Amino acid sequence: MENGPVPLKPPVWTWEIPVYFYVGGASGAAAVIVAIAQLAGRDPAMINDARWIAAAGAALSPLLLISDLGRPSRFLNMLRVFKWRSPMSVGAWTLAVFSAAVFAALGFRLLDGSPTVALAADIAAALTGALLAVYTGVLIGVTAIPVWAKHAAVLPFHFGASSFGVAVSLLELAGYRTSSLNRLGIGAAAIETMLGMQMEWTRDRVARSIFAGTSGTLVRIGIWLSGPVPLVLRLTGAASTALRLAAALSMTLGSLATRFGWIGAGRRSATDRAAALGGDPA
Amino acid sequence: MGAEIKVKGFFTDATLCIGCKACEVACKEWNDVPGDGFTWTGRSYDNTAALGHSTWRHVKFIERMREGVPSWEFSSDVCKHCEHAGCLDACPTGSIVRTEFGGVFIQPDVCNGCGYCVVACPFGVVDRRPDDGRAFKCTFCYDRQKAGLEPACARACPTQSIQFGDLEELRLQASERVKTLEARGVTDAVVYDPRHTSVGGTHAIFLVRGDVRTFDLPLNPEVPTALLGRAWSAAALAAVLMLVGTWLVMGTGLFSAGLAQ
Numbered sequence: 001m002e003n004g005p006v007p008l009k010p011p012v013w014t015w016e017i018p019v020y021f022y023v024g025g026a027s028g029a030a031a032v033i034v035a036i037a038q039l040a041g042r043d044p045a046m047i048n049d050a051r052w053i054a055a056a057g058a059a060l061s062p063l064l065l066i067s068d069l070g071r072p073s074r075f076l077n078m079l080r081v082f083k084w085r086s087p088m089s090v091g092a093w094t095l096a097v098f099s100a101a102v103f104a105a106l107g108f109r110l111l112d113g114s115p116t117v118a119l120a121a122d123i124a125a126a127l128t129g130a131l132l133a134v135y136t137g138v139l140i141g142v143t144a145i146p147v148w149a150k151h152a153a154v155l156p157f158h159f160g161a162s163s164f165g166v167a168v169s170l171l172e173l174a175g176y177r178t179s180s181l182n183r184l185g186i187g188a189a190a191i192e193t194m195l196g197m198q199m200e201w202t203r204d205r206v207a208r209s210i211f212a213g214t215s216g217t218l219v220r221i222g223i224w225l226s227g228p229v230p231l232v233l234r235l236t237g238a239a240s241t242a243l244r245l246a247a248a249l250s251m252t253l254g255s256l257a258t259r260f261g262w263i264g265a266g267r268r269s270a271t272d273r274a275a276a277l278g279g280d281p282a
Numbered sequence: 283m284g285a286e287i288k289v290k291g292f293f294t295d296a297t298l299c300i301g302c303k304a305c306e307v308a309c310k311e312w313n314d315v316p317g318d319g320f321t322w323t324g325r326s327y328d329n330t331a332a333l334g335h336s337t338w339r340h341v342k343f344i345e346r347m348r349e350g351v352p353s354w355e356f357s358s359d360v361c362k363h364c365e366h367a368g369c370l371d372a373c374p375t376g377s378i379v380r381t382e383f384g385g386v387f388i389q390p391d392v393c394n395g396c397g398y399c400v401v402a403c404p405f406g407v408v409d410r411r412p413d414d415g416r417a418f419k420c421t422f423c424y425d426r427q428k429a430g431l432e433p434a435c436a437r438a439c440p441t442q443s444i445q446f447g448d449l450e451e452l453r454l455q456a457s458e459r460v461k462t463l464e465a466r467g468v469t470d471a472v473v474y475d476p477r478h479t480s481v482g483g484t485h486a487i488f489l490v491r492g493d494v495r496t497f498d499l500p501l502n503p504e505v506p507t508a509l510l511g512r513a514w515s516a517a518a519l520a521a522v523l524m525l526v527g528t529w530l531v532m533g534t535g536l537f538s539a540g541l542a543q
Binding site: 004005006007008009010011012013029032033036037039040042068069070071072074075077078080081083085086087088089092126127130131133134135137138140141142143144145148149152153154155156157160161164179180183184187266270276277278279 | 325331332334368371372373374375376377392393394395396397398400401402403404405406407408409410411414415416417495498499500501502503504506507509510512513514515516517519520521522523524525527528529531532533535536537538
């Protein structure tokens with residue numbers, strides 16, 4: 001019974017999906033920074049650049065997703081219905097509304113439209129953007145893949161913190177090295193560190209399988225580069241430009257490693273016969 | 283019109299199966315399913331390996347020892363057409379629907395090959411066909427049922443191991459079969475119909491002997507959407523944390539004192 005076929009199928013997704021998790025998540029998180037910074041009266045140049053980051057992500061995301069489809073020409077069928085019970089349906093619609101809001105916010109400002117409407121668009125983008133940054137955790141958690149399903153309640157926090165860290169880091173790499181961005185970066189890194197510790201210390205066999213194999217190494221690299229490394233760099237070296245940039249680079253690469261690691265782990269987990277069949281070993 | 287259509291089902295009895303694979307052939311022929319090669323699995327005469335995008339009936343060959351005696355058993359696996367189907371819930375285009383006969387059906391003209399159903403099935407049934415791009419699985423011979431016929435596999439089965447009919451009657455038939463076998467001294471026959479889990483039972487039920495996992499059937503299959511509540515709660519909390527946290531730092535200057543500038 002130990003060896004044999006596994007009643008599960010591995011994910012068919014290719015590189016576009018983990019890249020989309022990364023791009024879409026960062027883009028959504030950037031929109032959160034835009035709206036809050038706007039309401040808090042922060043540096044308009046930084047806010048403007050954050051808005052462009054959000055827009056770039058909003059433009060790139062559908063291209064990545066459409067490219068991964070088995071029948072790309074039928075991409076509009078994603079908006080054929082709305083199904084609460086399908087995390088992918090909720091995500092597709094969220095992306096659609098988010099993109100509309102981001103482009104509206106950008107458009108209204110570029111064309112000197114009503115500032116009230118522009119702010120409303122910013123807020124709409126922030127709310128849908130926050131959802132965009134976390135829903136991909138729900139997407140892979142609510143599946144039959146053992147290692148993903150086991151982490152269904154953790155993934156939204158993990159992917160959310162990861163995405164937020166990237167948004168902060170991209171702004172820092174663009175030259176905005178304020179103390180508030182550093183504090184936000186510390187927050188994201190702290191959450192990643194705590195989640196990393198929780199994942200390492202679990203005794204559950206299926207949960208631990210996240211660290212198995214090459215994908216497991218990637219997941220670990222992702223945790224380290226998104227968590228403890230930038231946390232230490234930001235807490236101790238915020239005054240140094242070099243260390244600050246190192247922290248930003250670390251978080252960016254860490255997020256990418258995390259996404260590829262988790263998809264790879266899903267492929268691996270689909271070969272876990274014991275987890276798929278359940279019960280005590282016979 | 284007006285008569286209620288009863289939910290249909292499959293009852294596949296492994297104790298009657300002779301491993302002839304007529305069901306595999308009939309299914310492929312009727313549905314024009316493309317060839318998907320064969321694999322020398324090393325598991326007896328099973329060269330089909332598993333259900334997939336181009337295998338909708340798969341005969342399993344089980345060689346094992348039972349009470350010191352070698353036994354050779356066969357069982358035809360198929361899409362379970364779950365009461366609460368993971369693939370149906372997952373499908374974002376609405377391609378996967380419940381038919382009037384109670385089966386789970388992928389509408390091939392709607393499916394855009396997103397692949398989400400593939401990771402949503404706790405039985406590993408549905409898959410995306412590489413050269414086509416869409417997802418495929420057993421259709422429950424929807425076209426035949428609409429014409430008042432039984433599915434091709436049930437029609438072809440020479441031992442009537444594959445039974446087709448009203449699900450409620452098949453469930454009674456299955457429990458009767460268990461009693462018949464017990465009277466003959468076969469005491470380890472079980473009906474596989476996971477009504478104790480979130481799947482809520484299947485429209486394709488099986489009768490096998492011994493531990494169901496020997497037949498690659500999960501003990502406690504769950505529909506992934508049973509996790510929706512806890513996953514979305516986590517997501518909502520994470521999103522709120524993101525928004526509130528950003529406001530606390532940028533709007534109120536929290537933690538600004540005492541950190542290196």
